[in-house]
Amino acid sequence: MAGGAPRRLPTLDEVAERAGVSRSVASRALNNAPHVSRAKREAVERAVRQLGYVPNPTARALATRQTGAAALVISGEDPSIFADPFFAQVIVGASAALEEAGLHLMLCLAASERGRERVAELLRGKGADGVMLMALREDDPLAELAEQAEMPVVFGGRPVGSTPRWFVDADNTGGAREATEYLLSRGRGRVATICGRLDTEAGRARYRGYRDAMLGAGIDPLPPREADFTEAGGAAAMAALLAEHGDVDGVFAANDNMAVGALRTLREAGRAVPAEVAVVGFDDLAVARVADPPLTTVHQPITALGREMARMLVALVGGQDPTPLILPTRLVVRASA
Amino acid sequence: MAGGAPRRLPTLDEVAERAGVSRSVASRALNNAPHVSRAKREAVERAVRQLGYVPNPTARALATRQTGAAALVISGEDPSIFADPFFAQVIVGASAALEEAGLHLMLCLAASERGRERVAELLRGKGADGVMLMALREDDPLAELAEQAEMPVVFGGRPVGSTPRWFVDADNTGGAREATEYLLSRGRGRVATICGRLDTEAGRARYRGYRDAMLGAGIDPLPPREADFTEAGGAAAMAALLAEHGDVDGVFAANDNMAVGALRTLREAGRAVPAEVAVVGFDDLAVARVADPPLTTVHQPITALGREMARMLVALVGGQDPTPLILPTRLVVRASA
DNA sequence: GAGGGGACTGGTAGCGCTTCCAGTTCCAGG
DNA sequence: CCTGGAACTGGAAGCGCTACCAGTCCCCTC
Missing domain, CATH: 3.40.50.2300 (Response regulator)
Known part of the structure; x- marks a missing residue:
C-alpha cells in the first residue's frame, strides 16, 4: 500500500491485446494448456512480464469452481x-x-x-x-x-x-499398548494410566491400549483416570492417583503434557522418577526431551x-x-x- | 461427500424466483441492505430456508472485489x-x-x-x-x-x-531493560545476556534493553552472546558463557526457550538456580511455568x-x-x- | 493435386454475485 | 384529484477468468 492511486491491476484481456492474441489463447498459455503455438506462447509470456500481470485468483475460482x-x-x-x-x-x-x-x-x-x-x-x-x-x-x-x-x-x-x-x-491403541507393556516388562506391577478425555477417540483408543496390555499380562487394569490432556490436568490426576493408589509404580499418561504434569506432582510429593515411579508419555513433543527427567514417550509422526x-x-x-x-x-x- | 450425485447448489436466481422477486431484491435482502420491503425480505428469507441456500463466496468476492x-x-x-x-x-x-x-x-x-x-x-x-x-x-x-x-x-x-x-x-527494549534491572537490583553484579538472533529486530531490541540497563547501573555490558531462540541454542550459549565468564551470577535470556536451555546447562554444570546464577527469560510461554525452577520471565501479551x-x-x-x-x-x- | 486429419485460434457463453440506474409504486401534501 | 418525492423494484452491465466449439490453417498422404 504505497498510498498511491488504487491502480487497477492488468487483466487477461489486456495481456491478450498486448500479445496480439485472443483471450482464450492467453488463458491457455498461462495455464500451459495445449493448443498454443510456441510463438504465441512466448508473446503472451512477454506481455505478462511487461504488464506485471498476475491472474486474479477469485475470477479463476469462479470459472473453474475450484477455490484453490x-x-x-x-x-x-x-x-x-x-x-x-x-x-x-x-x-x-x-x-x-x-x-x-x-x-x-x-x-x-x-x-x-x-x-x-x-x-x-x-x-x-x-x-x-x-x-x-x-x-x-x-x-x-x-x-x-x-x-x-x-x-x-x-x-x-x-x-x-x-x-x-x-x-x-496414529496407531493410538498400539502405541499405548507398547508403552504399557514396556512398563510391565521393566518389572512395574502397579501400572496406572492417566488417560485423556474419554470423549475423544484418541483418549479412548489409548486407554484401550493400556487395558489390553494389562489384561495381556494377567493384571487387572485400573479404571480410567480421566484428565483433559493439559499439564495441569495431568498434575491433578497424578495427585488423585497417589491419594488412592499410593503404591503405584508406573504411569502411562496419554500425552506428554499430562506426563509432564505428573512428573511435577511426583517431584512435589517426593517420589523419585523413575526409581519409585516410572512415567511414560505419548506424542514425543519437544517438551518430552526437556522434561526433568527426560520423558520416555510414544513417538507419533505428527x-x-x-x-x-x-x-x-x-x-x-x-x-x-x-x-x-x-x-x-x-x-x-x-x-x- | 455423501457419494451421491454432485448436486448443484441453489443460486441466488433460484432463490429470487422462488420468492417471486428479482435477483437484485434477493441480493439486497441477503445483505440486509435498504430498499427492500418487509414482505419481500421475508419471502426471500423463506426461500433461502426452503432451498438451503448459501451464498457462493467466490462469486461474491469477484463482484465486490473483496476476498473475505x-x-x-x-x-x-x-x-x-x-x-x-x-x-x-x-x-x-x-x-x-x-x-x-x-x-x-x-x-x-x-x-x-x-x-x-x-x-x-x-x-x-x-x-x-x-x-x-x-x-x-x-x-x-x-x-x-x-x-x-x-x-x-x-x-x-x-x-x-x-x-x-x-x-x-511488544515493548521488547523496555521488557529486557526491566528484566536486567531486576537482576541487578537483586544484587547480581555479573549479569550476561543470551540474546536472540541479531538479524531480527526483536533480538536487537532486547539486547538494547539489556545494554541500557547495564549502562544505567554503571556496569559494562557483556558483548551479545547470540543464539537462535531455541532451547538447544540457549543451552549451548550458556555453556559457552560459563566457559568464558565462569563468575556470571545472572543471565537474561531473550526468550523462554533459550532460558530453559540455559537452566538445563546450569543444572548439568551443577550451578544452583537461583542461588548461584539467576535466570530471567522473555515471553512467558507455558514452558516458563513448568520449568524447574519455574522461570522468572518477561510476560508479553502474545x-x-x-x-x-x-x-x-x-x-x-x-x-x-x-x-x-x-x-x-x-x-x-x-x-x- | 485433392482429401483428410490434426494442431491452432478466437468468439461466445457462462461461473454466481453485486450494483447502478431507470422505471414503478405509494403516499402525504397541496 | 393531481403532484413531487421517497421508497422500492428489476433489468442489465459488469467482476476476470475458463472452456466449449466451430472454424481456420497447415501439412502429409494417396
Missing part, C-alpha cells in the same frame, strides 16, 4: 486447546503438502458458536475445495455437517463412535500426520479415492521409565 | 520456527479478531522458495484483503514485496532497519498481539488509518531469579 484453498478445521470449545504444540506440527506438515499441490491453507479455529457457523458456511457454500477436520468431540456438531458437505473431508484422528471414509490417524491428511485431501480433490491411513508409533526410551 | 480473507504470513527459512508456541498464541488472537470481523484466516508458512512465491502472488494478485507479516529477517525479500503490495499490510514485530507504517509490537494485528488489518481494510501499537510487557517473578 483447503481448510484445516480444529474443533473444541476452548481455543486454548490450540496452544498444544501438537497442532503446530500438524500445520507444518499440512502446509508443506498443500503448498506442493498449489493450494492455500485456511485455518479455522471452530471454538465459538460463530466460528462453528462459519465453518458450516464454508462446508455448505463451497468456500474451499476440501476440509481437514481435527479434534472432534463426541457428538460434535461438525461431524454431521461434514457428513452432509458436498466436499471432500479428511479426518485427522477419528471421531468418536464412527469411522469416516477418509482419515489419517508432521507426517498433517502431511498425509493434506495429501489425502489433494487426492480426493483430484478425483481419486485414497485409502485411510494409520501411521505407526514407536516408543522412545529416555530417563523417566 | 486475511493472510497471516510467517517468514523464516526453517518451517520449524513455527513450532514455537509463540505463533500458536498469535494465531489464536488473530483468528478470534478476524472471526469477529467475518474474515477468514489464511496461513502462509513462507519457508521454501515456492512458498515465498505464493505469498508474492497473494500480495500482487489480490488473493486476500490484507496481510499480516511476522518474523521477518534482515533483508527479508518479503519486506519489499509487502512494500509494493497494493494491499493493507500489518507487521507483527518490526522488520530490521525500517519502521513500517502499520505494526504491532494473544493480544495477534488480536491487535488482526484488528489493525480490519481497520485498514475498512479504509481507516490506525496508528501503530506497542504492547506493554511486565516482569513475572517466579523462582529462577
